[in-house]
Amino acid sequence: MSYSTLSNGSKVTSAVAAVIEDAAGRVLLCRQAGGHRLWGLPGGKIRTEESPVHAVIRDIREETGLETEIIELIGMYQLTGDACGSTTPDLFVHVFRGRLEGGGPALNAPGRISGLAWHSPDALPEPLTATTRTAIADSAAGRTGVIREVERDKEPAIADA
Template identity: 90%
Template sequence: MSYSTLSNGSKVTTAVAAVIEDAAGRVLLCRQAGGHQLWGLPGGKTRADESPVHAVIRDIREETGLESEIVELIGLYQLTGDACGSTTPDLFVHVFRGRLDGGGPALNAPGRISQLSWHSADALPEPLTVTTRTAIADAAAGRTGVIREVQRDKEPDVIDA
C-alpha cells in the first residue's frame, strides 16, 4: 500500500469512488468480500502512476465489467479519526458522479467484491462506509466540489461467512 506523509507527520493514502445511478435513481453499491463486508461505492485506491479520474474509471471497469463516463466531482472527503485504531492512516477519497456505458453491471471482481446491487438513496444497506453515506447525501442534494472531513465509524462486527 502506498502512503504519503503530510507535513504534520501523519500518513495518508488516496482513493476514488463513484456515485452511479440507474434510470430509477438508485445508486450502485458494492459489498466487500472480506473483512467487515461493508457496502460502498465502486472504487478503490489510486495507483502512483494514475490520476483520480483514470483510477475511478479503472476500478469501475474492474468491479462491474463495464466502461464508464465521469460526469463531475462530487467532492473530496478526508476520512480521519481513530475509531478503527490509532495506526489507521487518513484516507483522501475523490468521489465522482459517473455513468455506466452499456448494459447492467456484473460482479467482475469476486475476490474483492461479493455483491453488486442497486439501492434507493433513502434505503441504504448496512453496514455502509461513512464516506459512502456522506457522498450519497451530497450527490442527492445536488452538491458538487464539496471538501469535507469525515470521522470514521467504529468498526462493525465481522459477519460470519
C-alpha cells in the same frame, strides 16, 4: 498505491469512488469480500502515477466489467479518526458522479467484492462506509465540489458470509 505523508507524520492513502445511479435513482453499491464486509461505492486506491479520473474508470471496469462516463466531481473527502484503531491511516477520496456505459453491471472482481446491488438513497444497507453515506447525501442534494472531513465509523461486527 498512492500514499502521502502529512506534516504531522501521519500517512494518507489516496482513493477514488463514484456515485452511479440507474434510471430509477438507485445507487450502485459494492460489498467488500473481506474484512467487515462493508457496503461502499465502486472504486479503489489510486495507483502511483495514476490520475484520479483514470483510477476511478479502471476500478469501476475491474469491479463491474463496464466502462464509465465521468460526469463531474461530487467532492473530496478525508476519512479520519481513530474509531478503527490509531494505526489506520487517513483516506483521501475523490468521489465522482458517473454513468455506466453498456448493459447492467456484473460482479467482475470476486476476490475484492462479494456483491453488487442497486439501493435507494433513502434505504441504504448496513454496514456502510462513512464516506459512502456522506457522498450519497451530497449527491442527492445536488452538491458538487464539496470538500469535507468525514469521521470514521466505529468498527462494525464482521458480517456473516
